[in-house]
Amino acid sequence: MPETTPTPQHNPEHAPTQVEQRAMDLATSEAVAIPTQASSREEVVAAGDGLLSAEEARSLASDAWHELRRNAFFVVSAILIVLLILIAAFPGMFTTTDPRDANLKDHYLGAPQWSHFFQADWFGYDGQGHSIYSRVIYGARASIIVGIVTTAFVAVLGTLIGMLAGYFGGWIDAVLSRVVDIFFAIPLLLGALVIMQAIKDRNEWTVVLALGALGWTQIARIMRGSVMQVKNADYVTAARALGASTWRILWKHIMPNAIAPVIVVSTISLGVFISSEATLSFLGIGLQEPTVSWGLDISSAGDVLRDAPHAVFFPSAFLSITVLSFIMLGDAVRDALDPKLR
């Protein structure tokens, strides 16, 4: 089997990546290996074997997982997110202090005790004498629920609407795109303020409703553009030539190739929704006491900012880390899901 050196004419415009290098090797050996028609089958098979056998065959999901495990950003953000989800699900595992325990006499604006790990006074006390550590732990649930549920809702709705508009075009696109435009014109926070104001009893789910009703337009637009680009690809024509149904074309060919930008935007908007919830709560129109939420705590700690900056710092830091984790995760997943970047 001739192991030829890669010829330079295959990819003159850029330096070959590892994958391209392999493809080039294959192409060259294929060209060399087939002097006659009769021997072609066996020799190509042999050429392929020699060059790629080290790498076992994998599915897209396991391929992506393989890629992700080696990405430091993914590992860090995934650990943080798993931790945050654990905190949100089982806050009792992380603190025994009741976040609503208030002791003004002993604990008013008590300073953080840095060495008291996982104890009530670790992060100090706020203006009500609540343990800030406990409140930060219990406050995660509201943010995580609002972030994940709202994102899931807008991702499904936006993908569906974007896909229909992009694939079918014509009057369906015209109608759906105008609806998107109308919703897009409403600012997320202002619109959410108006909706929330109309609701008397506000909890996580009303926040999800308000943010979800207004937040899906960006994903719909991105999906529409992405689908329009993908639907003209030859492999879609090929599927149609095979007699594939519209449903199959959308599900098997268009969606997997068009969804990557939606995944990225979704994870980024997950952060946006979490901070929107905090903003709404901060403005006093989101979650209400006695619900524990980072936004509410940041809001109430603002009154004592100069005396007790730690009361603002800890909920803000948790909020920032959460938002950042999801954005980093989105980036890593996008890279892993695109086989062409590998």
Added chain:
Amino acid sequence: MSTEPVLRVENLVKHFPLTRGVLIQKKIGAVRAVDGVSFDLQPGETLGLVGESGCGKSTVAKLLMNLERVSAGRIVFKGQDITHASGSALKAVRRNIQMVFQDPYTSLNPRMTVGDIIGEPYDIHPEVAPKGDRRKKVQDLLDVVGLNPEHINRYPHQFSGGQRQRIGIARGLALNPEVIICDEPVSALDVSVQAQVINLMERLQGEFGLSYIFIAHDLSVVRHISDRVAVMYLGKIVEVGTEDQIYEHPTHPYTQALLSAVPVPDPEGRETRERIILTGDVPSPANPPSGCRFRTRCWKAQDICAKEEPLLEVRAGLGDTAHASACHFAEVMEIVHTTN
């Protein structure tokens, strides 16, 4: 070649309407991409379809695949009119007519494994292969086109251009079709790889008894693989004949000009041969010339060419190599001096 043709195309027409206006669309004309094309395809035969960009050859392919709706004319597959087939009838037709695409880099879904790509025809037509058999069938197909059957779980980007085109061919073969329409199947490949893919296609034709419609703009590739060749110009076939008739005894001026532009791999022959340089551009298919469509660029054009459209027919006085040609002044002119 007296058997029943496997595919017969009669007076095929495709006009794309030109519209103006956003809300109220007004038809202001039509691009006559294909304007009266007729041909037969015999079982086991390869019909080459050549012509320059924009002459409508790819549109013919799309019409045959039912990817575009025919404006007028008939497509008959083994005696059955499939022009307006839909639903399950169309699905059945698709099992018998398959396509190989031009660009192997865009015709394979990058997010599906090779096994899924070649196996997709079986998902769509489950009656062809029972579920348990599919993996085996896909591996057989990979073997048939000269790829390693163990690469069934690879992704297209892990293959070279020539190998990808083999995957595309395997997908076309999966349903055991009788006709394969090849839309420039090798023009995106390196020259060295082109020959391999062409040889593969010739071998498969023998093994599976396929009929090809081979669309290309590379005349030497077409000559190599085709039994008969049809030359298209501006939506019409101007000349059709056997490979020998077209290449050695072309009678239509357009064919002659086209052949004179083929690069000759012989420095001396290149010096001595006569080149026909056409003047002007291809007229717009939205507003084609009257009479003969080639007359605006033809050195033989007379008054009759503007008045009367020359039919694609065998004209008298052309000797024993007579074949159909759409020119009032058809006469043999030897362009290519080499033999194959």
